[in-house]
Amino acid sequence: MTTLHTLNQAPSNVNLMQSCVGSLQPDDTLLLIEDGVYWLLNTHRAKLPAALKIKALRLDAQARGLTPLVSEVDLIEMDEFINLSVLHNKIVSWF
Amino acid sequence: MIFTVVVHASPCQNAAPESALRYCKALLSAGHTLHRVFFYRDGVFNGNQLISSPPDELNIMRAWQELAEEHSIDLVICIAAAIRRGVLDATEATRYERDQTNLAEKFNLSGLGQLVEACILSDRVITFGGQG
Numbered sequence: 001m002t003t004l005h006t007l008n009q010a011p012s013n014v015n016l017m018q019s020c021v022g023s024l025q026p027d028d029t030l031l032l033i034e035d036g037v038y039w040l041l042n043t044h045r046a047k048l049p050a051a052l053k054i055k056a057l058r059l060d061a062q063a064r065g066l067t068p069l070v071s072e073v074d075l076i077e078m079d080e081f082i083n084l085s086v087l088h089n090k091i092v093s094w095f
Numbered sequence: 096m097i098f099t100v101v102v103h104a105s106p107c108q109n110a111a112p113e114s115a116l117r118y119c120k121a122l123l124s125a126g127h128t129l130h131r132v133f134f135y136r137d138g139v140f141n142g143n144q145l146i147s148s149p150p151d152e153l154n155i156m157r158a159w160q161e162l163a164e165e166h167s168i169d170l171v172i173c174i175a176a177a178i179r180r181g182v183l184d185a186t187e188a189t190r191y192e193r194d195q196t197n198l199a200e201k202f203n204l205s206g207l208g209q210l211v212e213a214c215i216l217s218d219r220v221i222t223f224g225g226q227g
Contacts, residue, residue, distance in 0.1 A: 008110070008114070008224070034110040082125045093224055
């Protein structure tokens with residue numbers, strides 16, 4: 001049983017991320033959407049467990065001017081969001 | 096796969112409705128089925144036809160209507176959440192003795208049972224929410 005977690009709040013809402021990270025299982029994936037993409041910035045990402053599988057929506061990162069600042073491998077398109085939804089058994093949304 | 100999308104946030108204050116709309120379009124173009132979009136809490140404002148966005152911005156209510164028309168999608172608004180927030184169809188306006196209605200076409204007011212049924216029938220249920 002694997003879960004896809006989406007999180008849409010900026011790093012100012014640190015409690016939400018803590019609750020989310022605390023519930024992640026080894027094979028889960030965390031997808032950052034909307035203001036959640038700010039977590040990709042190095043200063044914030046450094047606070048998250050290194051082993052975490054993190055992805056972010058390219059559209060949302062682009063809309064916030066983050067694409068030059070974050071790692072390309074972490075960014076996914078909408079069709080990949082659908083693929084991740086299919087590949088995991090459940091989807092949990094943190095907001 | 097059969098999907099249900101749940102929207103908890105108002106289009107005025109949150110990016111969630113637009114994310115939900117993009118998600119719906121992406122899953123449909125990938126060949127999946129969208130069983131229902133369920134609007135709950137402040138998400139009911141997605142069906143308020145009086146919301147008038149600036150002409151250079153997306154009118155999310157119309158975008159939902161177009162999606163519903165094109166793909167025969169069931170757009171259900173939680174009736175209790177809607178009445179509380181002043182989103183009324185003709186039946187509820189009469190019941191609560193109000194002069195106006197503002198529920199947009201293609202949206203239907205119904206109960207949480209529709210969300211439960213959607214969860215039972217769908218392979219995946221995803222929620223798009225926001226704060227406030």
